Amino acid sequence: MSHEPDKPQIRMSGRTLSMKGRSKFETSPIVNFIFEHMLHLLDNPVRRLFNDPIKTLKGAGVRPGLEVLEVGCGTGFFTIPAAEMVGDDGCVHAFDIIPLAVEKTAEKIRDACLRNVKLTKTDALETRLPDERYDLILLFGVIPAPVLPLEKLLPEMHRLLRPGGSMAVWTGLPLWSPRQVTKSGLFTHVGRRNGVHNFTRNG
Template sequence: MSLLTTTHVCPTEISIILNNRIRRWLQNPRKILGPYIKEGMDVLEVGCGPGFFTLDMARMVGENGQVVAVDLQEGMLAKVREKIRRIGTGLNIVLHKCDEDRIGVSGNFDFVFLFYMVHEVVDKEAFFRELESLLKKDGQIYIAEPPLHVSKKAFEETVMIAGKAGFTVVDRPKRFPDKIIVLKKA
């Protein structure tokens, strides 16, 4: 069974809707991530898409930190690569194309960012087990899911699966209309 299903993944062709000024106003990366990401952190972003959050996270971790941006689609990674090229050097970002059945990176991360992508994961148990092996002891995972794609029941099932993989709830930030949870290792 695959970890991700390519039939439910946002296609690269419509990624333009993921990068716009209205979204930046509604989902400001610095406001969302400010309480969690600090200078020098190692951050894993799974499902980076066209990099809406990626560059802001890289600026937040600074030159002593690193962002590993992962996506299933080479087209999405190409869009992030182009953004990085346009702004020049100075951001410590590593791009990684994952497989359908695993993330496939190594390292110990302080923070894992999963924005609007967990509902696309087929084998959530395997996914969270892999994340558990990548997260530092005091690290955190931020999960946000969209209101139209994910019911409250489905979201709570995801939280339960994460709990079985060794995570516990730290916070449930409120940001209408999203479903959000912050987890840490139990």
């Protein structure tokens, strides 16, 4: 499987986003300020007591050799264990639109000496990544969100998945309905495991 495992790839510069208002969101000091004050919650060891990242990733079907795309990596809570689980024959491409999130995740990647992670600052609605590249896409804690309308997000995720690929959604919301995804016609819900809703790509 082709990926770039030889050295950590961390692209911090990102790009200027074309959508109206999005570049302001991307570089907003307010957004970074809010995220910075969320760090103690996102990285609190207590979080692992009710949100075990390895258990959640197993529920998503993460396994050795997969090429995985993580949308909205945050502080790297799932990124690091995902990279360890896919192993040297796999690859994790993690991204976030918030610069501080990318910086925090980059620190963890370096500390863990991981060589199978690519990290970028990217917009989930317009990633400009290659078609049909990934075996599995992780949407963990990123939907539902007003800034990620599903009518725009799902076609992009469908484009990025290989035929037969899977998308895993974890929301932390017990009443969230997978119909929010399946009504698009782009994905089929195939079950729920360890709190993770799993979907396969249609077409």
